[in-house]
Amino acid sequence: MRDTSGRSAAVEAAIENELRLLDPEVRASPEVFDTFLHPEFTEFGASGARWDRESIVKVLAARPDPGGRATTTSRMRGVQLADDVVQLTFDTDTNGRMVHRSSLWRRTPEGWLLWFHQGTPFTPERAPAG
Template identity: 55%
Template sequence: MTEHEPAVKAAIEGELRLLDPEVRRSPELLGSLLHPEFHEFGASGRRWDKASTVNRLHLTFDTVYNGRHAHRSSLWRRTDDGWQMYFHQGTPFTPEGE
């Protein structure tokens, strides 16, 4: 085993945990995987930090409706009235092999 293998293995395990729906819907589990100084630059150009990421949990899924496929993503915010969807996007796609 090379000296880098444990770090690579930990990074892969962390990435896979971030894809786990249970982790993605839990502020505690998601927060435990993000460094206090975490930041992300989204495709929109917006900068996200740990607090804004945890406060706006990402939900992604694919749908098929009337034969049309779409990748979908939702952002949710916790408010005084509970969790509410803040943003949603659907991007059409053609499945591989079609």
């Protein structure tokens, strides 16, 4: 099913969940953050670190996002790769730290969960137009 923007309901659900994960209130609550992660979650972070579900939740519990670290997103787009898989690509800016991001969301009986995420830092002058 497609909404009036031309995006499928699956893509819309993945975008909604991705934006919730970026919300400072959700990031400040490891218990809430954890509910968006697939049991097999993996991330290659912008820092170069590799994370799994347990390790990323543990880091958030140890140091929740401090105030003032609002993240803005741009160029978010999604593609439904299969009935149960959506890929999102977008850019984030957190206090001037720019990162290209890619996420894979999987539909489960619990809903759409983040299965894989990768962040790659960039500088605006080195980013291709478009």
